[in-house]
Amino acid sequence: MSHFMYDVMGGTVDEPDPETRGRVLDGLADADDEHPDVSLTHESGWSVSAFQDGLLIWENPDDDATPPGEMREVTREDTLRIFGLLASGDVAAVEALPWQR
Template sequence: MSYFMYDVMGGTVDEPDPEMMRRLLDGLAQADDEHPDVSLTHESGWCLSVFGGGLLVWENPDDDSVKPGKMRNVARKETLRLFGLLAAGDIASIEELPWQR
């Protein structure tokens, strides 16, 4: 399975390991209005975006029939767990969560 992450400045990192995912999340400390998030995108088109303060957005920009979901106050540990699930292609486990749509 293929996946990649965008860092807070929009740079791409192909198939980051868990340590690199942690470092990219650390980059949220430098987030601003123009560069507010870090995201992981799977080859299926599904994407998790993380914003400062624990906002997590789950969406598939390639599929207009699915509304984006949001969760607030998501802990860093849970965000990293979800990144791991998405990197592995386990879309179903992420989709089961209580997303606000």
């Protein structure tokens, strides 16, 4: 399954392995108002965006039937776990998480 990440400055990282996903997430230490998040996007169009304060946003801009979901105060470890699920293509497992809509 194909996936990619945007780092905090908007650079693209293709097919990041778990270690690289961790480094991209750690880049949130340099987040600012213009560059507030990092994200992982799966080829299906689903993506998870992570913010410095622990906010995650789950969305598929191409799917008007499903509104975006949010989770707050998500730990680094849980964020990496969710990134891993999406990277492996397990969209159903990510969708099943307790997203607030």
